Amino acid sequence: MSKFLQRSCRRSRVNFQRLRILFSSSSGFSSFLHKSWGNHSESHHVLTPSSWFWFASKYRHFSHSFPRETILVSTGSFAATELSTSDGLTVEGILANNWTILPENESDWKSHATALAQSIHVIKRRLQWKNLIVRCTLLSAELNKPDLWDDPVHAGKISREHGSLLGKMKEVNALEQELLEHIDMIKLAREEKDVELESDLLKALLNMRRNSKEKELEAMLSGEQDPCSCYIEVQAGAGGTESMDWAAMVMQMYKSWAQRRGYKVTVMDEMPGEIAGIKRATIKVDGEFAFGYAKAEIGVHRLVRISPFDSNKRRHTSFAAVAVIPILGNEASRVQINESDLRIERFRAGGAGGQHVNTTESAVRIIHIPTGVTATCQNERSQHQNKASAMAVLQSRLDQLEMARQAQFNAQHTQSLTDITWGNQIRSYVLHPYRMVKDVRTNYEVSDPDSVLNGDLDSFIFSYLSASLDKEEYDA
CATH class of the missing domain: 3.30.70.1660 (Alpha-Beta Plaits)
Known part of the structure; x- marks a missing residue:
């Protein structure tokens, strides 16, 4: 178990020093952290949503006392890392593998991952992703101009458009990151032969797959009005x-x-x-x-x-x-x-x-x-x-x-x-x-x-x- 947790530590980018401080009031959990991870002072990243999913799934008796939001707030913001799994698999790589997409009732993570990767590709195409990035960069430069608010009407328009575009980009990036993190956790669960955790993660991927279809439709509506x-x-x-x-x-x-x-x-x-x-x-x-x-x-x-x-x-x-x-x-x-x-x-x-x-x-x-x-x-x-x-x-x-x-x-x-x-x-x-x-x-x-x-x-x-x-x- 300790080997699994240490591997999760490295792959899930968790700051365990902060977790030990956060849970110091709980002797049981503090002891569990110390025994499982020891002094991982070299860890310097943050707890991600799927990392918490793993904690909640594996140690359910702690999830009621320490909700996900508390951990996220206490351990910082999301790390700006390259969007790939621990072994370098990206969304483009998933598509390049041409894994067969099976019906939703089939418990196959590669099928769910491919369907999700296709949805992400469709969403980016509909949002004209490259143009979106360029436009967002230009708007950011505008917002940094010291005289921007000399014209409040123009400034308000720039600010609203920038916020809207940034929101769309963050939503797509979050979907992409969540997919890749779930793949990482499924691979870890299989290595440890944790059938229950793997089943929970497959259900989460299935829900993501279903929700992505609604996001595809929303991506059609990217016009200003x-x-x-x-x-x-x-x-x-x-x-x-x-x-x-x-x-x-x-x-x-x-x-x-x-x-x-x-x-x-x-x-x-x-x-x-x-x-x-x-x-x-x-x-x-x-x-x-x-x-x-x-x-x-x-x-x-x-x-x-x-x-x-x-x-x-x-x-x-x-x-x-x-x-x-x-x-x-x-x-x-x-x-x-x-x-x-x-x-x-x-x-x-x-x-x-x-x-x-x-x-x-x-x-x-x-x-x-x-x-x-x-x-x-x-x-x-x-x-x-x-x-x-x-x-x-x-x-x-x-x-x-x-x-x-x-x-x-x-x-x-x-x-x-x-x-x-x-x-x-x-x-x-x-x-x-x-x-x-x-x-x-x-x-x-x-x-x-x-x-x-x-x-x-x-x-x-x-x-x-x-x-x-x-x-x-x-x-x-």
């Missing part, structure tokens, strides 16, 4: 009642999708059709990465079905356009709005009516005169609330218009809901003569349109985001 909440706008195309009914179906689809993901949904504006459906509507979707996911839905959506409004039961094609606008927040807004540039119109709210609706001019429409951009809100109970909501929508639209102008992204961000016709659709929903939903950008399709219309959109979103990243990498 991706973490933001957003507005989703839907507008009916040409076709009268048919298209208005389809626009209402599309809007309901996004409400259901947002609720599935745990986002908060607020109706900001809605103009109902004369007979059925909506002419246009705007909802606010509050939640982390709402814009990052919803941006995949920007474009024209086409429906083919037997019309419920046609007495002859003929097949009709309808169109609806979708725009998605990020909500940047006041500190990140790019456009300053002057009151003198606004024209505010008040009118009676439309809709189903009630004790308050349609009785006063509570609805508000705000026009930004220099750009012609408008925002309307009639959902709130008071004119004051509607004006505040409309201003928030206007601010987001102007911010996006400025981003589109600066990056020459007008076509991508779809500020204008025009050309809602044939040849411009991103997705087709066919209910007759067969049943299918197909994204024309990726060719991804499913044969269950009902589930899609009920908000099951994630597979389409992930497919598009993944294809977009692959294209960007190829073009680069």
Whole structure:
């Protein structure tokens, strides 16, 4: 046992002098440390997370009295070492070995390690790792300039971006380090024929493997605005009642999708059709990465079905356009709005009516005169609330218009809901003569349109985001 612990000492980089001091109040554990390790004064590193996992697994009766956080705080911060196992195995080396990836229920550490290494490789590719390092270095140099805070707005932007990039890098490095440390500990457990510890470590690797898939998806959303909440706008195309009914179906689809993901949904504006459906509507979707996911839905959506409004039961094609606008927040807004540039119109709210609706001019429409951009809100109970909501929508639209102008992204961000016709659709929903939903950008399709219309959109979103990243990498 002592040989195993001494080897763990060297490989796990534990400062045992500090541990002896930390646990001096526990005579049993202090005696155990002294007997097992003696005077390892040459040790000068720190206790890592998987080292504590080993302690907790091997000596469970101590883990309740001395929690992991206590040891980590007392023994210092993580050591800046090369990311490899004690025998020099790196993530790239794992991939080069081409170990077979088996199903998750197979207890094979090489399989789990290879799957994790592939995930790390995918995450780094999606984050454009080399560019990320370069950008982070440049931002660090900016932050070290003595006159940086002479311009607080610019300094705040630099600081936020640097913190965001640094957080992403630390998260990936932590995942990589944890994988390599678990491999080290599995090898040690096998040498000592410790079946129980090996089993615990295999379970930990399996959990890491499963969690890495979620991190792969998060890595798709590395854009500056991706973490933001957003507005989703839907507008009916040409076709009268048919298209208005389809626009209402599309809007309901996004409400259901947002609720599935745990986002908060607020109706900001809605103009109902004369007979059925909506002419246009705007909802606010509050939640982390709402814009990052919803941006995949920007474009024209086409429906083919037997019309419920046609007495002859003929097949009709309808169109609806979708725009998605990020909500940047006041500190990140790019456009300053002057009151003198606004024209505010008040009118009676439309809709189903009630004790308050349609009785006063509570609805508000705000026009930004220099750009012609408008925002309307009639959902709130008071004119004051509607004006505040409309201003928030206007601010987001102007911010996006400025981003589109600066990056020459007008076509991508779809500020204008025009050309809602044939040849411009991103997705087709066919209910007759067969049943299918197909994204024309990726060719991804499913044969269950009902589930899609009920908000099951994630597979389409992930497919598009993944294809977009692959294209960007190829073009680069």
